Structures are given as structure tokens and as C-alpha cells.
Amino acid sequence: MTVTVDAGVLLQQLVDTISTLGFALPAATYWNAVSVAGAVSTGAHGSSLWGRGGALHDYVVGVSLVVPATEEDGFAKVVRLDENSSKDLLDAAKLSLGVLGAISKITLSIEPMFKRSVALEVKDDCEIEEQVLRFGSDHEFGDICWHPSLKASLFKLDGRAPLETPGGGTNKYRGFQPIPVERAEQSRRSEEKIEQDKDEWTLCRLSEMVLNSRVPSGNGYLNDGINFTGFPVVGYNNLMQTAGGCQDAPPQVNSDVCSWDPRVAGSFYHQTAFSVSLDKVKDLILDIKKLRDMDPSSLCGLSLYGGIYLRYVKASSAYLGQKEDAVEFDITYYRSRDAGTPRLNEDVVEEIEQMALFKYQGKPHWGKNRNIAFTSIRDRVKDLDRFVWAKSRLDPAGLFSSEWSDAILGGDRDGIISFHDHCALEGMCICSEDRHCAPESGFFCRPGKVFASARVCRYEGEEKAGGGVKPIYS
Ligand SMILES: Cc1cc2nc3c(=O)[nH]c(=O)nc-3n(C[C@H](O)[C@H](O)[C@H](O)COP(=O)(O)OP(=O)(O)OC[C@H]3O[C@@H](n4cnc5c(N)ncnc54)[C@H](O)[C@@H]3O)c2cc1C
Structure with missing residues (x-):
């Protein structure tokens, strides 16, 4: 089964529309306001090693591309690429960074609708380097938020449930809900003060509070679409796989906003995201643990942004995609608005970044990262x-x-x-x-x-x- 959409259709629109016809797209970014073309073109993904995996481009079976042409052809032409007649070019176009032409339509492979069952669990991180390898094969859409300084991990047990399983759950992830401008700016000011005072103690206490609230609050999962009454939360795939909310807040800048809205002085951060092949994941985690053990508080800042997100990315046929099955390490951290002002524990995050990229040949996420991540992509991508x-x-x-x-x-x-x-x-x-x-x-x-x-x-x-x-x- 396939569906063909215009390039600018938003992910939530797509999955909701096909759901009305009884179909599901297993892969999704966690943020639902990406366009299908934007997500596909940057290699964006959720988390899965099963089936076609968790990356949207791995569901692409056809693309219409507007490319330059001669004057006789009117300077532009539409090229249709598909798996049967032009697989070679399709494997380029399904993850293209926009450099091959303008995608006008995308055809994706879809499946009959299913439900998802989700539960969250916090565990100590003593064996995280072993658990991470097993977890991806045990849970189709599972992920782990590792909080090294708190010596804890938040596991998301996320897998298919038969359609007849009771449950009208939804995913209203809290970080994507609209917040008042004053709150966005106030929490940024608090963060700036912590940075200025190099106040690790407060940072670590705040991080503990954030992690401790995840399971009791449901972290945005709602059993009936309104209330959280306990895990597991079961719901239709399209209502559980991705989340949003703040993008629909009114456009006036004095109302509610996404916390990262650049029009207000709210959240401002770097993102470093790299996928490391499964055979290297354990050693990278052990190296990060060594760094953590030298200064146990030094990674509290990551926990304020959800910790080190570990998600599963499957080997892809896309030339700019993943060569081997991998775990993506996704790190979000404080960024000063002044490019000359360093952040607390600058060195530790920089070391993790360089270790992952150069010691463990991590492949950078195309839609995230800082410049240094892109210096040597040749050996990191498929072809x-x-x-x-x-x-x-x-x-x-x-x-x-x-x-x-x-x-x-x-x-x-x-x-x-x-x-x-x-x-x-x-x-x-x-x-x-x-x-x-x-x-x-x-x-x-x-x-x-x-x-x-x-x-x-x-x-x-x-x-x-x-x-x-x-x-x-x-
Ligand atoms: C809050 C938030 C959460 C996120 N969560 C995730 C996540 O869970 N997983 C993940 O992998 N990523 C995630 N991302 C990153 C996100 O997936 C990428 O930034 C993605 O590119 C955003 O899609 P967009 O439609 O906004 O992109 P745009 O900025 O519109 O496009 C990105 C790029 O794609 C190309 N492109 C777009 N449209 C076309 C077209 N029609 N033809 C050719 N090329 C085109 C262009 O090169 C463009 O620069 C997240 C981003 C945000 C802001």
C-alpha cells in the first residue's frame, strides 16, 4: 500500500488523513509539524530497527522532482523516480538535502492501522551499555533517555498493540505544548543565571525534578486523550507516534508560544546528534561514563533537556543515509546568545561530540549539529x-x-x-x-x-x- 502526498504536507496531517482510511505510517519524527519533504530530505527519524526502520525516507518508494532543464524544455521539468524504473536515482532523492531539485510529491509505503502501547520506566544506568543493545530488538519503537549525571535512564517501552486493544490514548508531549511568553523568558533567565553563577548544584536539582516528574505525570501521554491515569497508554498509531501543539498557538507574539520560538527570548540551545553503529555503541557509552565519573555533576545540564536521547536508526538504502544499524545519540544543551560566552562544562560536551564523531565515526544528523560535525562525512554515509x-x-x-x-x-x-x-x-x-x-x-x-x-x-x-x-x- 502506498500514499502520495504533496511535499509541503505536514506529518500530522498525513498520518491523520491516512488513519481515516485505516492506514498507518510506522515512522515519524517526534515533532509533528515537520513537512514530509523537510523530514525526508534531512534524514529525520523516530526510533526503530524493525521492518523498514524509524526514518521517514526509508518509507519513500517514489518522488516527483522538479529539476533544471534546457530552454526548449521551459527551463524546468518534472522527473518521476520510483523503485522499479529508477532505483539508483531514488536512493539519492529520498534523502537529498534539497540539492537535487525541488520535491513536489512523495510516495510512501504505508500499512494497515495498528495501535501502540507505551509505558515509561526509570532504571539505574549500571548496565545501560548492555541494555541499549537488547532494548532496540525487544521494543519496535522504544527509546531511552540516558541521564549520566543522575545515573538513571528513562526507558520508553513502545510497541504495537492489536487494533482491538482497548484504549483511546494520545501523545501530547509536554515539551511541545504552548507556554506563555513570560514563562518561556523566565525559565531562560533562570538558566542564564545558573550558567553565570556556574551553579551546578541548582542545575542538578532541577534536572532531578524534571526526570522524577516524567513517569508520574505521564510525560504528555493521556489514556483517554484528556487525563493520564497510568501506563500503559494505548492508542491509535497516528495519535501516539508524534506530538505537537505549540505550533497552533495564535501568531501574536504576546500570547502562548513554543518554548524555542525565536521571536521571544526563550529557550536557545545547541543540538548535537550522531548515529553510531551498534558494534561501537557500548564502547562510546563506557567512555561517556568514564568522563561522567571524573566529574559526576558535569552532565546535569543535558538532563534539563531530556538527557542523552538514544534512538534506533536502521541501515538505509539512501546514499546519504545510515550504512549500518545504529543508535543515535541526540544531545541538546545550553547555548549563550553571545557567541563569545562559554557554557558550564563546555569541555565535557565538546569531548563527547568529538569522541562520537572521530573516535566512533558517528554519522551526523543532517538536520541538526554544529559545523564541526560535517567535516568528514565521506566514510559516515552509505555512498x-x-x-x-x-x-x-x-x-x-x-x-x-x-x-x-x-x-x-x-x-x-x-x-x-x-x-x-x-x-x-x-x-x-x-x-x-x-x-x-x-x-x-x-x-x-x-x-x-x-x-x-x-x-x-x-x-x-x-x-x-x-x-x-x-x-x-x-
Ligand atoms: C521541535 C523539533 C523536534 C524535532 N524532532 C525530531 C525528531 O524527532 N527526529 C528527527 O530526526 N528530527 C527532528 N527534528 C529535526 C527536523 O526533523 C528537521 O529539522 C526537519 O528538516 C524539519 O522539517 P521542516 O519541514 O521544518 O524542514 P524545512 O526546514 O522546511 O526543510 C529542511 C530542509 O529540507 C529540504 N527540503 C524541504 N522541502 C523540500 C522540497 N520540497 N524539496 C527539496 N528539498 C526540500 C531543504 O534542504 C530544507 O532546508 C525536530 C525539529 C524540531 C524543530
């Missing part, structure tokens, strides 16, 4: 040369390319990173001199503590305030 070949066929003049896309696809480091004062703080470079960090604020360029080849901006000023994490499990 870069084949993608470049397809690009030369579909858009030989490079009308849909930019200096940025040329630099990434051509491996031109100088077009990706740049060296200047403070460049490492924003991920524009890896530091090689102190001035790339913020020596005037006590941040100097130093080797990694676990991954010695890393070069990170480490604070060597006065002690941090508070410190001392009280792990949820010790």
Missing part, C-alpha cells in the same frame, strides 16, 4: 560518490546547491570550519589555540580527558558553585 553522481545527472549546473552544500559534499574543510576568536564555543572549529576558547573567562584549549586526541575548551578558573550531584540511583 557519497553515488549521491554526487546522481546530483550531476539531475542538476548538473548545481542550481540547487550552495557553497555550504558543496563544501560538505566535496569534503572542503575550509568551507565548513573557520578559525577565529571563540570559534570552538559555537562548534565553528575545534580549538587549537586558547583564543579559540575564551581565555579571558578562564576557558583554555586542552586535550580531552578520556579521548586524548580531542581538543576542548576547559574552565580553569575558580571552583564551580555547589557541585556534588546526588544521583537518583547511587
Whole structure:
């Protein structure tokens, strides 16, 4: 079964519409306001190693692409690519970063409707490096939010339930609900104060509160669409697989907003997301644990943003996609609005980023990440040369390319990173001199503590305030 949609259709519109006809799309991003073309073109995904996996582009079986053409052809033509007649080009177009042409329609493989059953559980992280490998095969759509400083993990047990299972559940994930502008700005101010005071103690207490509230509150899962009465929550796939809400708030800037709305002084953060093949996941987790054990409070800041999200990504036929089955590590963390201001425990997150990218050959998520993540994608993706070949066929003049896309696809480091004062703080470079960090604020360029080849901006000023994490499990 397939469905064909216009490129700009939003994910929730798509899954709701096919649900009325009794069909389901198993894969989805967790945010429902992405367009189908935007999600597909950036390799966006949910979490699954089963079936076709959790990435939207792996459900694409056909694409209509508007590409440049000769004057006689009216300068543009529509090319139809599908699995039977043009698989080679389709494997390029199903994850294309927009550089092959403008997608006008997308055909996706769909399935008969099913329900999902979801439960959340918090456990200690003693064996997380072993559990993560098993969990992905045991739970079709499961994921794990790992909170290293709290020595705890939040497991989402998410799998299919037969259609006749009772339950009218929905997913109204709390982080995607509208909040008043004042609240968005107030919580940002609190975060800025914590950063300014280097107040790890408060950061760790807040992080504990956030994690401790997840299971009792249901974290946005509602058994009957209105109330949370306990896990498991069972509901139709389209109402459970993805969530949103704040995108529908009125456009006036003085009303409710998404917490990250750039029109207000709310949340502002970096995202670092890389997928690491299953055989390397355990060692990366053990390295992160070593870093954590050297300074147990240093990763509390990640927990404020949900911890290290571990999601499963299946090997793909897309040339810019995943080579092998993998776990994606998705990290969100504080970002100063001033590019020259470092953040608390800057060095630890930078070391994780470099370790994952360079020691464990992590593949960066195309729709997230800072510049340094894209310096060496050749060995990270399935077949870069084949993608470049397809690009030369579909858009030989490079009308849909930019200096940025040329630099990434051509491996031109100088077009990706740049060296200047403070460049490492924003991920524009890896530091090689102190001035790339913020020596005037006590941040100097130093080797990694676990991954010695890393070069990170480490604070060597006065002690941090508070410190001392009280792990949820010790
Ligand atoms: C709150 C939030 C939650 C998120 N959650 C997830 C998640 O769970 N999993 C995940 O993997 N990602 C996630 N993301 C990242 C997200 O999936 C990507 O940023 C995605 O690209 C967003 O889709 P969009 O429609 O907004 O993209 P756009 O910004 O509109 O498009 C992204 C890119 O896709 C290409 N593109 C778009 N339309 C076309 C077209 N018609 N033809 C050709 N190329 C096109 C262009 O290169 C464009 O720059 C999240 C993002 C947000 C903001």
C-alpha cells in the first residue's frame, strides 16, 4: 500500500488523513509539524530497527522532482523516480538535502492501522551499555533517555498493540505544548543565571525534578486523550507516534508560544546528534561514563533537556543515509546568545561530540549539529560518490546547491570550519589555540580527558558553585 502526498504536507496531517482510511505510517519524527519533504530530505527519524526502520525516507518508494532543464524544455521539468524504473536515482532523492531539485510529491509505503502501547520506566544506568543493545530488538519503537549525571535512564517501552486493544490514548508531549511568553523568558533567565553563577548544584536539582516528574505525570501521554491515569497508554498509531501543539498557538507574539520560538527570548540551545553503529555503541557509552565519573555533576545540564536521547536508526538504502544499524545519540544543551560566552562544562560536551564523531565515526544528523560535525562525512554515509553522481545527472549546473552544500559534499574543510576568536564555543572549529576558547573567562584549549586526541575548551578558573550531584540511583 502506498500514499502520495504533496511535499509541503505536514506529518500530522498525513498520518491523520491516512488513519481515516485505516492506514498507518510506522515512522515519524517526534515533532509533528515537520513537512514530509523537510523530514525526508534531512534524514529525520523516530526510533526503530524493525521492518523498514524509524526514518521517514526509508518509507519513500517514489518522488516527483522538479529539476533544471534546457530552454526548449521551459527551463524546468518534472522527473518521476520510483523503485522499479529508477532505483539508483531514488536512493539519492529520498534523502537529498534539497540539492537535487525541488520535491513536489512523495510516495510512501504505508500499512494497515495498528495501535501502540507505551509505558515509561526509570532504571539505574549500571548496565545501560548492555541494555541499549537488547532494548532496540525487544521494543519496535522504544527509546531511552540516558541521564549520566543522575545515573538513571528513562526507558520508553513502545510497541504495537492489536487494533482491538482497548484504549483511546494520545501523545501530547509536554515539551511541545504552548507556554506563555513570560514563562518561556523566565525559565531562560533562570538558566542564564545558573550558567553565570556556574551553579551546578541548582542545575542538578532541577534536572532531578524534571526526570522524577516524567513517569508520574505521564510525560504528555493521556489514556483517554484528556487525563493520564497510568501506563500503559494505548492508542491509535497516528495519535501516539508524534506530538505537537505549540505550533497552533495564535501568531501574536504576546500570547502562548513554543518554548524555542525565536521571536521571544526563550529557550536557545545547541543540538548535537550522531548515529553510531551498534558494534561501537557500548564502547562510546563506557567512555561517556568514564568522563561522567571524573566529574559526576558535569552532565546535569543535558538532563534539563531530556538527557542523552538514544534512538534506533536502521541501515538505509539512501546514499546519504545510515550504512549500518545504529543508535543515535541526540544531545541538546545550553547555548549563550553571545557567541563569545562559554557554557558550564563546555569541555565535557565538546569531548563527547568529538569522541562520537572521530573516535566512533558517528554519522551526523543532517538536520541538526554544529559545523564541526560535517567535516568528514565521506566514510559516515552509505555512498557519497553515488549521491554526487546522481546530483550531476539531475542538476548538473548545481542550481540547487550552495557553497555550504558543496563544501560538505566535496569534503572542503575550509568551507565548513573557520578559525577565529571563540570559534570552538559555537562548534565553528575545534580549538587549537586558547583564543579559540575564551581565555579571558578562564576557558583554555586542552586535550580531552578520556579521548586524548580531542581538543576542548576547559574552565580553569575558580571552583564551580555547589557541585556534588546526588544521583537518583547511587
Ligand atoms: C521541535 C523539533 C523536534 C524535532 N524532532 C525530531 C525528531 O524527532 N527526529 C528527527 O530526526 N528530527 C527532528 N527534528 C529535526 C527536523 O526533523 C528537521 O529539522 C526537519 O528538516 C524539519 O522539517 P521542516 O519541514 O521544518 O524542514 P524545512 O526546514 O522546511 O526543510 C529542511 C530542509 O529540507 C529540504 N527540503 C524541504 N522541502 C523540500 C522540497 N520540497 N524539496 C527539496 N528539498 C526540500 C531543504 O534542504 C530544507 O532546508 C525536530 C525539529 C524540531 C524543530
